[in-house]
């Protein structure tokens with residue numbers, strides 16, 4: 001039986017994904033990773049969705065990777081099943097076509113902060129704790145805490161959390177640029193819905209394109225954003241229509257250079 005689920009609710013142009021394993025503060029094990037990937041696929045397949053929200057059920061956002069799931073894992077399993085697999089799923093979420101807002105209703109620690117880090121905007125309730133406590137367990141941050149979070153939050157903030165074990169309040173995290181705004185306890189989801197409505201009212205195609213361009217400028221994409229934009233552009237040309245038609249009609253293509 002799966003350990004927990006990701007609940008999906010779509011309201012108008014906004015999808016809300018809720019990490020639902022409240023009795024373990026939404027700690028993430030392999031089942032939960034799979035559920036996150038499935039949820040990303042579902043939301044992205046819905047052409048009506050222009051903004052998404054990620055939040056947690058109960059009092060946690062996510063207390064990170066499920067420490068108890070590590071028991072008995074061989075080092076190579078840890079590397080492949082846990083870390084590399086997690087990378088792929090976090091990358092899937094970071095590259096959702098629509099902006100993603102993390103509504104931090106509770107603590108975001110370790111893998112929970114790495115998960116919050118895939119979002120485009122982070123809104124945190126005032127009482128929550130934010131940190132990367134892994135080295136205190138004899139482990140390193142493994143779901144891009146030393147990579148994506150360094151690019152997005154800056155190396156110094158990550159050094160303080162990962163090397164010094166500092167746990168930040170929401171306000172400290174805001175001052176460091178880790179979260180974008182602090183809201184009263186109980187208000188993260190409402191604030192995220194307001195922000196999502198603001199995004200959804202803007203040009204959806206332009207917003208998607210801008211998200212790709214920002215990822216590229218921030219060195220997050222290994223060139224794939226340029227490839228995605230180039231494919232969209234090529235797909236709109238008359239040349240593609242002619243190329244596909246010529247293939248089906250088994251004749252040489254006659255290109256007119258139609259953009």
Ligand SMILES: C/C=C/C(=O)SCCNC(=O)CCNC(=O)[C@H](O)C(C)(C)COP(=O)(O)OP(=O)(O)OC[C@H]1O[C@@H](n2cnc3c(N)ncnc32)[C@H](O)[C@@H]1OP(=O)(O)O
Nearest residue numbers: 023024025027063064065066067068109110111133142143
């Ligand atoms: C690649 C990724 C690596 C990682 O992410 S490593 C993990 C990094 N995260 C942490 O080190 C945080 C671990 N959790 C905590 O330190 C504490 O929790 C909190 C400070 C977040 C909250 O403390 P309190 O409010 O007292 O709750 P509670 O009784 O400790 O937790 C409630 C239940 O949730 C389980 N739980 C919490 N975090 C995790 C976790 N990361 N992995 C597995 N289980 C977790 C507990 O064990 C317990 O469950 P039970 O009632 O059955 O004992």
